[in-house]
Amino acid sequence: MFHAFSVLPISILLLVLTLTPLGCAAGRLSQVQEQRLFDRLYQTNLRGPRWTGNDNQNTLTDLVASSMRLAGLEVETLNYTLNRWDPRWWSLTLTLMNGTSIGMPMTGYWPHSGNSGLGGVTAPLHDAGTFGLKADGTGDPSTLDLEGIPPAGAVVFFDNPSPTRNYSEPGYRLLGTSRGIDTSEIPELGNLTNPHWQSAKTLNFTALHALGVRAIISSWTHTSPANAALQFLPNDAPPGKNGVWEVPGVYVSEETGRIVRGLVGRREVESATVVLDAPSVPGARSATVVGRLRGTKGEGEGSVLLYTHSDGPSIIEENGPILLLTIAEYFAVHRPAINLDFVITTGHMSGGRLSETRWMDERPALLKEARAAVVCEHFGAREWKDQVLGEDGELVYGPTGRMEPMWTMGNDSAASALLHQLYLEAFEGTPEDVRMALLAPQTVGGVRSKWYGAGGSSVLGRSNLPTIGIIPQPDYLWTAQVDGGWSKLDLKMVVVQINTVLRLIESLDRSFLKGEL
Numbered sequence: 105m106f107h108a109f110s111v112l113p114i115s116i117l118l119l120v121l122t123l124t125p126l127g128c129a130a131g132r133l134s135q136v137q138e139q140r141l142f143d144r145l146y147q148t149n150l151r152g153p154r155w156t157g158n159d160n161q162n163t164l165t166d167l168v169a170s171s172m173r174l175a176g177l178e179v180e181t182l183n184y185t186l187n188r189w190d191p192r193w194w195s196l197t198l199t200l201m202n203g204t205s206i207g208m209p210m211t212g213y214w215p216h217s218g219n220s221g222l223g224g225v226t227a228p229l230h231d232a233g234t235f236g237l238k239a240d241g242t243g244d245p246s247t248l249d250l251e252g253i254p255p256a257g258a259v260v261f262f263d264n265p266s267p268t269r270n271y272s273e274p275g276y277r278l279l280g281t282s283r284g285i286d287t288s289e290i291p292e293l294g295n296l297t298n299p300h301w302q303s304a305k306t307l308n309f310t311a312l313h314a315l316g317v318r319a320i321i322s323s324w325t326h327t328s329p330a331n332a333a334l335q336f337l338p339n340d341a342p343p344g345k346n347g348v349w350e351v352p353g354v355y356v357s358e359e360t361g362r363i364v365r366g367l368v369g370r371r372e373v374e375s376a377t378v379v380l381d382a383p384s385v386p387g388a389r390s391a392t393v394v395g396r397l398r399g400t401k402g403e404g405e406g407s408v409l410l411y412t413h414s415d416g417p418s419i420i421e422e423n424g425p426i427l428l429l430t431i432a433e434y435f436a437v438h439r440p441a442i443n444l445d446f447v448i449t450t451g452h453m454s455g456g457r458l459s460e461t462r463w464m465d466e467r468p469a470l471l472k473e474a475r476a477a478v479v480c481e482h483f484g485a486r487e488w489k490d491q492v493l494g495e496d497g498e499l500v501y502g503p504t505g506r507m508e509p510m511w512t513m514g515n516d517s518a519a520s521a522l523l524h525q526l527y528l529e530a531f532e533g534t535p536e537d538v539r540m541a542l543l544a545p546q547t548v549g550g551v552r553s554k555w556y557g558a559g560g561s562s563v564l565g566r567s568n569l570p571t572i573g574i575i576p577q578p579d580y581l582w583t584a585q586v587d588g589g590w591s592k593l594d595l596k597m598v599v600v601q602i603n604t605v606l607r608l609i610e611s612l613d614r615s616f617l618k619g620e621l
């Protein structure tokens with residue numbers, strides 16, 4: 105499954121084909137830059153996930169900041185501390201009436217739900233039914249059946265269906281696609297079957313605790329165990345900077361959930377023990393990196409703002425800092441007239457403990473000077489989906505053989521027209537497997553559709569500043585994986601997508617020189 109090594113011969117081929125005097129052509133990374141990109145992604149992945157404020161995230165942001173300085177950018181870091189939630193060990197044991205204990209497999213934990221310590225929480229097990237959905241796709245806690253919880257409290261089980269999202273529905277308007285995509289295939293682009301990413305189904309654990317809920321076991325529905333594994337959902341800490349909820353929670357697969365429900369129904373369970381050892385680490389440091397590459401036209405003359413986030417569980421989710429560094433190094437050699445500002449935010453995965461839009465308030469000049477903004481994240485994502493196998497409806501998670509669509513958020517107001525046109529043109533000549541779709545979130549029936557993206561891209565997307573947010577959204581986006589996501593990263597596609605952004609910036613720069621931007 106380690107396809108990525110196939111990039112090596114390609115790089116060598118490119119080396120032979122593209123050794124021009126400067127070693128690089130316009131709008132395209134050189135062989136040296138491609139090899140450096142590969143080295144950085146590989147070596148970053150080796151160190152493990154870059155959760156907000158952990159050592160691996162700080163190593164990445166320090167390396168990127170220092171490399172930007174070496175490339176000739178002016179770089180500063182906005183330093184923060186946060187109370188870092190650190191899930192370490194989790195387990196689930198059922199003790200049966202007949203004296204047997206069973207260790208149950210889990211798919212993961214409920215982020216920020218609580219900290220049981222290693223001893224865990226032991227209490228009778230109560231089946232609360234289904235955590236249902238409201239019409240708008242958010243969770244409806246009133247559907248949980250909490251009748252009959254003993255006064256001393258219970259571990260509560262429920263199954264947890266997720267909302268689906270579908271970009272073909274009226275909440276989104278398609279503004280354009282990459283070349284090679286037939287419009288008759290657009291409905292195909294719309295079936296965003298990912299059943300769970302960015303699930304908005306949160307619970308107020310303070311209220312549940314008051315009703316006797318001591319721990320929870322939540323089971324997935326309509327999702328294979330492999331697809332559900334270690335999904336970091338929902339990413340919501342309690343309000344306030346330092347809080348942790350008080351109800352440690354684990355997730356199990358649909359199949360395990362059925363076993364739990366059967367045992368409870370037959371009154372075979374004496375108690376359940378949920379362990380979620382997840383202390384908070386106070387004062388963890390984390391930084392947002394801001395780098396400026398001065399254009400040839402001069403200070404204060406206008407800029408293009410490129411940004412991303414640096415925290416997350418996989419080499420797909422948080423490869424943005426390496427993308428932006430690569431783009432910065434390219435333009436340090438091919439210097440544009442317009443200034444380029446690079447912002448690499450932190451806080452994206454902190455569940456709201458550290459706001460990722462703080463840089464906007466702390467460095468208002470960045471927004472004031474910007475003529476356009478481009479958000480880059482999750483490049484090179486291969487598409488993996490649950491597929492139904494056989495008549496029993498068994499779901500099997502695996503690669504579809506395609507790339508994840510390069511979803512791009514845009515604003516359909518007139519101010520963004522030029523940016524959109526140049527973005528669509530930048531896809532000329534790209535291979536068909538790029539599958540880019542530019543979508544404008546709409547307001548339907550008074551409800552504003554979500555603008556997905558890092559570091560406050562929705563804030564800019566809803567402002568007068570022309571903004572596009574490039575955000576491929578694979579099912580595994582927020583999952584921790586034993587290989588760090590390496591087997592799902594297509595290095596060749598990362599290069600194709602970066603080159604598209606290079607061409608976009610170059611044409612924005614030409615428009616800037618003509619006074620059109």
Ligand SMILES: *[C@@H]1O[C@H](CO)[C@@H](O)[C@H](O)[C@H]1NC(C)=O
Nearest residue numbers: 166180181182183184389391
């Ligand atoms: C931010 O942290 C970095 C790394 O620890 C340090 O080098 C830098 O001086 C700090 N910046 C400020 C403004 O405190």
Ligand SMILES: *[C@@H]1O[C@H](CO)[C@@H](O)[C@H](O)[C@H]1NC(C)=O
Nearest residue numbers: 200201202203204205367372
């Ligand atoms: C206890 O019950 C479980 C579940 O029904 C069963 O698998 C196990 O064999 C039983 N153990 C004993 C000792 O009866």
Ligand SMILES: *[C@@H]1O[C@H](CO)[C@@H](O)[C@H](O)[C@H]1NC(C)=O
Nearest residue numbers: 291292293294295297489504
């Ligand atoms: C999307 O829907 C089409 C038919 O409308 C189907 O052929 C295709 O497999 C679906 N794609 C995914 C990823 O489910």
Ligand SMILES: *[C@@H]1O[C@H](CO)[C@@H](O)[C@H](O)[C@H]1NC(C)=O
Nearest residue numbers: 270272273291294295296297
């Ligand atoms: C997405 O929405 C479109 C338009 O309503 C519909 O035709 C399509 O079947 C939907 N896809 C899925 C996977 O629900």
Ligand SMILES: *[C@@H]1O[C@H](CO)[C@@H](O)[C@H](O)[C@H]1NC(C)=O
Nearest residue numbers: 308309310311312314342343
């Ligand atoms: C959660 O529930 C508690 C207790 O009912 C209440 O005081 C608090 O305001 C609720 N928090 C939120 C964010 O709704």
Ligand SMILES: *[C@@H]1O[C@H](CO)[C@@H](O)[C@H](O)[C@H]1NC(C)=O
Nearest residue numbers: 515517519545565566567568
């Ligand atoms: C698009 O930008 C305008 C400002 O130019 C803003 O009023 C509008 O709400 C934005 N649209 C969306 C869907 O965010």
